[in-house]
Amino acid sequence: MIFKHNYKLVGLVIASAAIASAIVFKFIYIPSLPFIKKLLVDFFIVGLAVIAFSKETIEDERILAIRTKSLSAAFLFSIIFCLCISALNFILGDFELSGHELTIVALIIYLLFFAYLKRLDGNESID
Structure with missing residues (x-):
């Protein structure tokens, strides 16, 4: 695996922050919202990948x-x-x-x- 065990928490924070931001942006109108949505999806994927490719204890x-x-x-x-x-x-x-x-x-x-x-x-x- 690529990452140390401690990176599972980093991946969880990234994925959770992406989900929380997506929920917040659902209720806020921003002109560049499509770009932000794609960026949040990318961050969610990165968070999941970091969790998946982290070592166990x-x-x-x-x-x-x-x-x-x-x-x-x-x-x-x-x-x-x-x-x-x-x-x-x-x-x-x-x-x-x-x-x-x-x-x-x-x-x-x-x-x-x-x-x-x-x-x-x-x-x-x-x-």
Whole structure:
């Protein structure tokens, strides 16, 4: 992984600040709002990526296996998600998926699967 364990907090702060700013800008009119929205989405992606690519406190083979399974699941889910969006576009028309949206979905799925598999693995080792 690229970042030290402490960077998870940095990523959480970046992602949370992007979400909070997006909520605030939802109620404020600013002429350059489309640019700010894109910038906030970019910051949200960076925050999620920093969280995803930060080490755990104990980084061992078990965590590496969990990361690999999570990455595989996120990739497979992203492909299925793209196919579903394509089907919706074919049926409903004018329904598009941007690269930013796909990246956010993939990172969130990765983080959710990683947390789930880590918790599942932790419960098995206790028994």
